[in-house]
Amino acid sequence: RKELKDFPDDFLWGASTSAYQVEGAWDEDGKGLSVMDVGNHPEDVTDFKVASDHYHNYKKDVALMAEMGFKTYRFSIAWTRIIPEGTGEINQKGIEFYSNLIDELLKYDIEPLVTMYHFDLPLALQKKGGWENRETVDAFVNYAEVLFDEFGDRVQYWLTINEQNMMILHGDALGLLEGDPDNVKKGLYQSNHHMLVAQSMVFDLCHKKLESAKIGPAPNISTVYPASSKPEDVLAANNYSSIRNWLYLDAAVFGRYNATAWSFMEEKGIIPEIKDGDMEILKAGKPDFIAFNYYTSASVEGDFKDEKKESNYEGDQQVVDNEKGLYRRHQNEHLEKTEFGWEIDPIGFRTTLREIYSRYNLPLIVTENGLGAYDKLEENDKINDNYRIDYLKKHIKQAQLAITDGVELFGYCPWSAIDLVSTHQGINKRYGFIYVNRDEFDLKDMRRIKKKSFHWYKDVIESNGKHL
Numbered sequence: 001r002k003e004l005k006d007f008p009d010d011f012l013w014g015a016s017t018s019a020y021q022v023e024g025a026w027d028e029d030g031k032g033l034s035v036m037d038v039g040n041h042p043e044d045v046t047d048f049k050v051a052s053d054h055y056h057n058y059k060k061d062v063a064l065m066a067e068m069g070f071k072t073y074r075f076s077i078a079w080t081r082i083i084p085e086g087t088g089e090i091n092q093k094g095i096e097f098y099s100n101l102i103d104e105l106l107k108y109d110i111e112p113l114v115t116m117y118h119f120d121l122p123l124a125l126q127k128k129g130g131w132e133n134r135e136t137v138d139a140f141v142n143y144a145e146v147l148f149d150e151f152g153d154r155v156q157y158w159l160t161i162n163e164q165n166m167m168i169l170h171g172d173a174l175g176l177l178e179g180d181p182d183n184v185k186k187g188l189y190q191s192n193h194h195m196l197v198a199q200s201m202v203f204d205l206c207h208k209k210l211e212s213a214k215i216g217p218a219p220n221i222s223t224v225y226p227a228s229s230k231p232e233d234v235l236a237a238n239n240y241s242s243i244r245n246w247l248y249l250d251a252a253v254f255g256r257y258n259a260t261a262w263s264f265m266e267e268k269g270i271i272p273e274i275k276d277g278d279m280e281i282l283k284a285g286k287p288d289f290i291a292f293n294y295y296t297s298a299s300v301e302g303d304f305k306d307e308k309k310e311s312n313y314e315g316d317q318q319v320v321d322n323e324k325g326l327y328r329r330h331q332n333e334h335l336e337k338t339e340f341g342w343e344i345d346p347i348g349f350r351t352t353l354r355e356i357y358s359r360y361n362l363p364l365i366v367t368e369n370g371l372g373a374y375d376k377l378e379e380n381d382k383i384n385d386n387y388r389i390d391y392l393k394k395h396i397k398q399a400q401l402a403i404t405d406g407v408e409l410f411g412y413c414p415w416s417a418i419d420l421v422s423t424h425q426g427i428n429k430r431y432g433f434i435y436v437n438r439d440e441f442d443l444k445d446m447r448r449i450k451k452k453s454f455h456w457y458k459d460v461i462e463s464n465g466k467h468l
């Protein structure tokens with residue numbers, strides 16, 4: 001298209017992090033343990049105990065975000081800092097930390113965008129069955145109420161649960177549940193139902209307590225391609241999209257289960273127990289916007305009855321989520337890959353934005369998008385992360401095209417504001433605009449260094465997306 005629409009004047013440019021990946025101070029000032037603090041960690045990469053030590057450096061870090069011109073900063077609150085055991089006693093030191101962080105952001109006119117829960121369930125709750133246990137619903141609603149009471153005067157934008165769909169699809173990989181795989185799946189879909197109910201209750205609570213605040217879900221959404229135009233492959237793409245994407249957003253927005261996803265659960269014998277009143281709760285809680293994370297698209301094939309026919313999939317085997325008879329992941333030969341084997345698909349980003357918007361008609365914000373790489377610290381403190389700039393540039397262009405297509409997009413927060421520890425691949429899989437000088441096991445001086453992408457993104461924000 002020749003005529004591109006501009007990004008809106010009040011577009012929320014920013015970036016994201018999550019508490020357990022960036023803060024460190026895992027057991028300080030009364031913080032309780034979360035599942036991420038004790039989870040199985042590959043031996044060759046660091047755990048989350050020190051991470052980027054943002055807990056002790058938040059002022060410095062926020063100043064750097066302000067220097068880049070951030071309009072918003074998406075971070076998560078660690079439930080275990082606020083309520084160390086998940087329920088019961090409130091930890092004032094935890095409240096103080098986030099209160100200070102929020103004030104620091106507001107000092108620079110940076111809008112806080114708060115995720116309530118980003119994978120780090122309190123261990124005390126996990127020990128009682130985690131999300132499979134209905135009581136976790138009440139625990140989450142109670143925790144949300146504390147957040148609204150403490151920070152609702154200053155936080156306008158709230159996100160409930162980060163990537164609920166990834167937790168359900170890869171729950172076993174995240175170490176959230178252990179045991180017999182058939183039971184694991186049943187437990188996961190029960191957990192999913194509980195999370196959906198809890199989320200809707202929190203949407204509702206937010207609107208009742210805070211007049212002008214806005215709240216939304218934050219799943220990971222990707223357009224799904226069929227491996228070919230074979231009808232079996234197209235059907236598989238439809239299956240995967242329903243189970244991976246629409247199950248979550250249909251429940252959040254329309255308050256109902258997606259029919260294809262429901263029939264999948266029926267077929268597998270994993271229909272969750274739905275209590276009287278649950279469907280009314282799902283209907284009553286409404287999001288104001290949809291936040292979503294996008295890294296890449298997905299491709300699947302449907303015709304793999306011949307088990308001997310090898311899959312060509314080379315991606316992240318640890319989190320691959322094939323469903324026998326329904327879909328199997330496929331490597332898209334038209335896409336380039338990152339050093340970590342993730343396919344790069346900016347056009348898929350535009351398609352994803354359109355798909356979500358045309359299905360739900362709600363304003364959208366991107367809460368994660370980015371490229372993990374082994375950055376190299378060169379002489380004179382230079383990090384020439386041109387590959388990151390290239391990735392982000394292409395995605396921002398597609399976002400602008402989507403806006404031109406009519407999509408109502410009000411913000412863009414790539415992953416991540418600053419280097420942090422990846423979910424299972426350590427600190428050296430870096431995503432940030434700001435480099436943190438440490439290695440997997442050598443903490444060095446932890447100093448902050450601006451990468452080339454820092455300067456580039458500053459210019460993007462300053463020009464409201466005109467200079468890419």
Ligand code: BG6
Nearest residue numbers: 018162163372421422423424429
């Ligand atoms: C998202 C998560 O799935 O992807 C983040 O919300 C995560 O927590 C990000 O870090 C990148 O994935 P990874 O595995 O490279 O850290």
